[in-house]
Amino acid sequence: MPLNYSKWDQLELSDDSDIEGHPNVDKKSLIRWKQRDIHEKREVRRQNIARLNAQIACDNILLTRIKEIYNTLSDPAPSTPTTAYFNALVERLEKNPSRDCPPGSNPDKFEQTYDGMLFSLVKQVGEEARHRVKEAGTLEAERDEKITKHLATSIGGHVTGLEKTIEKNVAELASEEKEQKKHITMDDLHDGFESKYVPPPPEPAPVPHAKIDKGKGKTTTTTTQFEVLNPKAAAAEAEDDGDDTDDDSLPELTPSLEAFSKIPVxxxxKSFEFIQSHRDVIIPGASDALLVAAFRAQSAGKAKYAKQCVHQSLLLQYCEKLGKDGVRVFFRKMIAADARAESVFVNDMEGTYQHLVERVNVSLKEQSESTGQEQIQLVPENPNQTISFNVPDGPPPEEIQLEGPQAETLDIEEVRKALQFRWDVFEAFPVDFQEALKTNELDAVNKVLGELDVDTAESIVKQLDMAGILSFAEGGIRDETNQGKETTVE
Structure with a gap:
């Protein structure tokens, strides 16, 4: 077989043969300068590639959210005023922002999160729209229509601009990666033959399986069934085993897997260090045991721990799929903050977790239907969030005083319309549901919702969200409209 030596053409050499300098300059110094120049350019290119990958990933996420806002402004729902929707959006981003942020950013710093970036944009767009309408001397009857038009036009311009920026960065990234592949670097070198041999330690035992008691005779029992997220693997294991008792068992967490499941998302x-020191984590059935634990935790309302179990299960699955050296390859990319690799993994993890949440909800619904009851309940999807209610005391007063850092940028009439809309929606609710809302207790609200039929309960929940009464934190508009009180906007 002929040998291929073309790869050596990619070597970037800097020895005596390719250095031509001035006779009065030390040749060794010229060689060192040449070497330093090569390494400096290589490091700058590597940093630029990492920066472009991170920027493109961040911009793609922001583009999706901005497009969603633009579509809502361009084709608003007839039941919700566009200005009320936009004001509610600004209020949510400011008062109850998500901590999601690009890899490497600090989630505790608002301006580094996705919601922080989005808030800066919509705040600027809203101020510009109100300023233009005010300068144009628009009539009060045409005010909302003009503001809506300016908002849609401005957001659409940002969508177009961000798409061009992403396209430019993608082209620059392709150029940089092409230039990088022209030369062989230390990252492309691998270990050769090893002269020493150390026998591997014995393989750890697979995860234990807990037996599910079927009961004796004709006794009727109620059991919880767990959906297998990897049906093909489960079917293969069932065919290999031939023992009927294995079909009635679920993988259980070992002490090491339980400790592994508690590592944050x-x-x-930390996960890499734990695997290195606990070889019994990489064993057959470990990922399935973690998924079973996630299902149980989600069913018990422990959403944060359930998500951690899903995350750790997928870590093991990815390491297995990457082959014999999969653990090192996977964690090298994750620890180095490879934007593309981490984006694929995080999206897979979020999708798997959402699928698990849906399956848990279906399981709980089936259990409820088996008892003849079907209910609509309010449950926060994010374990770090709590549900509260912005309950109005009455219609907006004649005089409204705006206070706080955003007072100058808010329009009194828009605030009045938002407060009136909130009050009208609240008054239309049943009396017992109004009383439950006034307690600001989630259990009291869920109790009333559980007594209503599904269609009515779903309609009420939509109205709560639309009017800004349903909130995952204290709202920006605090309604204190008792007689003689003023309304304060923070």
């Missing part, structure tokens, strides 16, 4: 360095 995206703490890749």
């Amino acid at each position: 995206r703490a890749y360095e």
